[in-house]
Amino acid sequence: MQPKRYAIVDLETTGGRASRHKIIEVGIVLHDGQQVLDTYSSLVNPECYVPYGITQLTGITQEMVQDAPKFYEVARKIVEMTEGAIFVAHNVRFDYSFLREEFKRLGYTYSRRNLCTVRLSRKAFPGLPSYSLGNLIKWMGWKADARHRALDDALATAELLRRILAEEDNQKQVVDMVNLGIKESLLPKSFDMEKMHALPEECGVYYLHNAQGEVVYVGKSINIKKRIAEHFADKTEKAGKLQRHVHDITYEITGSELVALLLESHEIKRLHPPINRAQRVRRFPYLVHTFTDEAGYICYEATQANAARRKTLQVISEYPKFAHARNHLNRVREAFELCARLCKLQPGNSGPCFHYHIKQCHGACAEQESVEDYNERALAAREVLSTVFEEDFFLLDEGREPGELAVILVENGNYQGFGYLDEEGLNGSMDNLRDAITPYAGNPETTRLIQRYLNKKPHLKRIPVQTEAVEW
Secondary structure (H helix, E strand, O other), X not given: OOOOOEEEEEEEEOOOOOOOOOEEEEEEEEEOOOOEEEEEEEEOEOOOOOOHHHHHHHOOOHHHHHOOOEHHXXXXXXXXXXXXXXXXXXXXXXXXXXXXHHHHHOOOOOOOOEEEHHHHHHHHOOOOOOOOHHHHHHHHOOOXXXXXXXXXXXHHHHHHHHHHHOOHHHHHHHHHHHOOOOOHHHOOOOOOHHHHHHOOOOOEEEEEEOOOOOEEEEEXXXXXXXXXXXXXXXXXXXXXXXXXXXXEEEEEEOOOHHHHHHHHHHHHHHHOOOOOOOOOOOOOOEEEEEEEOOOOOEEEEEEEOOHHHHOOOEEEEEEOOHHHHHHHHHHHHHHHOOOOOOOOOOOOOOOOOHHHHOOOOOOHHHOOOOHXXXXXXXXXXXXXXXXXXXXXXXXXXXXXXXOEEEEEEEEOOEEEEEEEEEHHHHOOEHHHHHHHEEEOOOOHHHHHHHHXXXXXXXXXXXXXXXXXXXXX
């Protein structure tokens, strides 16, 4: 029932974020579930400063690591020790993410089946006040000589795992956790657990194919393996269709989550996979446009417009359904206390609107608010309401590997495509950025995807298209 070999790992680091901090010590215990098979331990030179607080916690000083091997010098040993084993750690996300990040800096994709003894302990020993390794050591009555040193903590975790595996019911929990919650019986007939574990834990777009090789579903995820595992572990109607129809899986790594979103949207519209429902619409027939009335007030209106009429309107946002357009406009009106009549959300052309009487409109409709004061709020509302880009720019995001950038182009108010470029390839040239772009058709959905992403990550590097030289 239980897997044959476990690599129990503990790391000491300069901080808590894998993208920013570095490993200063690694400890690995090879275990068969009953006894220790081998151990490995090494300090690691992080090539950066060891904070005083970390020294206080671990006892590891700057002097101790300055002559230690650098990570690339111990990387091969880590690969060999953990190859073919279940990667185990107490809070596995922490240790696993640090190793993956260090290997990524070396240009190597590190991927292992993994198991978290924090989660496992909660299942095996329910009701404890804390599941930290230190508290579990005290609760079990063990003796640990050097807490917060990698090998000693790995040995303590190994003993915890041994005790948990001594119970047969816990062995079933281990198999379930290692297999990402998937029952093998729910996997497509042509797809086994080995294929599942071989999927990348990277950001990208994945394609699910039927027995004839046709794409039946397209999705995106920042962790492809985890997302596909969720598809096959779910018991929803959609999951049932995937389990019945999927024969094979292919994928494309994008690095950038935004590129994954944009590529997914394009592929769904191109391929029309039968199990996908969202993002099939290419054209949004409804819109919100703006104009200024005879008195000088800025007005908005949600409406439907064909191609000819659109050319006569100042369109600021587009929608697949009229209700979406109207509801969005109404939410913005409410947030900025605009006049419902000037937003064409209430019939009539004169007299106070309903919201003026309940003090949710400042009275532009009743000549109680100046054009200047009203338009100041209306212009602020436009920034929230708008789904049309008013500037041209290149957006730089994370690439597929270290030293690579994803480049997204927005021009003429719309998304134009994406590509990849080595950081060194920027070379101060706008032409290099443009040459990296593979053209893709823009539409209201891609515009919305980019705007939402920028709202989530406002500090992403933007380079105006008209810039003559690129600084990076």
